[in-house]
Amino acid sequence: MISRQYMGKFTLRRRVIVFAAALLAAAGTAAVMLYFQKVTPIPVVTPVVIHSDGQNAPVGMVWIPGGEFLMGSEHKKAQANEKPVHRVKVNGFWMDSTHVTNDQFAAFIRATNYRTTAEQIPDWDTIKVQLPPGVARPPDSIFVPGAMVFVGNSDQVYLNDPSQWWAYVPGADWRHPTGPNSDIEDIGNHPVVQVSYQDALKYAEWADKRLPTEAEWEFAARGGLNQATYAWGDQLEQDGEMQANIWDVKKRPFPVVSPAAEGAVTTSAAGTYPKNGYGLYDMTGNAWQWVADWYGFEYFASQVTENGDKLIMNPQGPNQSFDPTDPGVPGNAPKRVIRGGSFLCNEAYCQSYRPSARRGSDPFSPMSHLGFRLVTDSSK
DSSP states (O other): OOOOOHHHIIIHHHHHOOOOOOOOOHHHHHHHHHHHTTTOOOOOOOOOBBOOOOSSSOOOOOEOOOOEEEOOOOOOOOOOGGGGGGEEEOOOOESSSOOHHHHHHHHHHHHOOOGGGGGSOHHHHHHHSSOOOOOOOOOOOOSSSSSEEEBBBBBOOOOOOGTEEEEEEEEEESTTSSSSSSSTTTTTTOOOSSOOOOHHHHHHHTTTTTTOOOHHHHHHTTOOSSSSTTTTTTSEEEEEEEEEOOOTTSSSOOBBTTOOOOSSSOOOOTTTSSTTTTSSOSSSSEEEEEEEEOTTHHHHHHHHHHHTTEEEEEOOOOOOOOOSSSSOOOOSOOEEEEEETTTTTTTTBBOOOOOOOEEETTTTHHHHHHHOOOOOOOOO
16 A cells, blocks of 8 residues: 555646646836737638648648747637747648557557556656655655546535545556546547657657657647637637537536536547647647657747847757746746647636647656657658
């Protein structure tokens, strides 16, 4: 039995994404607003959906034409790490039209016999860097394979403590997304989850693809729309219908889970909701997506400081991660960018189903709402 004390002190702190953002200093905010006023508007171009025929790229990918766009957001919903808006240009690339699915990931496992992060005994060296200096190594009994699982709560709670709806579950992995009693037998077409950044890299190597950069991901997610709040426009619903798999607070408050309640508490099949202008499904909602970049909380601001109003070409992210806003985690703890939000995001908490929303996550931390999709540049 894993002690609750150690679980809270070590594993949970390492694995839970803390959705908190500090406000920029007053001087920085003023500089951002002055910069934003100088940003040149981007012409609106009607996108054309181009599916791969298997010659230029693997079937199941769509062409993202590249071009110039305004990255980030100054919207009232935007967090400090999404600011300021800045001019970026990316080259064209092919992108998976959906998340990598359970069936696709299973093919990779069959071909390689790869064992994912969640299926292995946790490594203390990757855990301790996510903890304050000097924390003693816990006993070996703590180190059992497993992953973080959304378990919800039977009651309404204050939304300042994710441990009230997340738990480390021994035996949880990509085959058993919510624990050893779960399986993927009937959800082969759902996004694979419980995969770490390292797992995504291994799959990409096998598939001869790569993870998108943060800039490529946001350009693709916008689907040709210029600074729209959502991937489909400026209204959360269209004709009274949700456009993504997110938590519907009108049906039940977050994070209340009850067998009799209605609403999404897990992933939906890839492609359930409408595609965006480039032919991409579920770029927001359903499951978070790993992207290639290290996470820098103030990376957007640093880009403007370094480049002013110049067009930034194919940004690759910072050289290392830095996040001063995650309580109990060192600011320089390794984190990779995740994008798109998940089925847990809602109007009361998170709101990361917006193309500009961004977070950092421990690259060795699989979770039950986190997957990925890939891109490629070369002809096949």
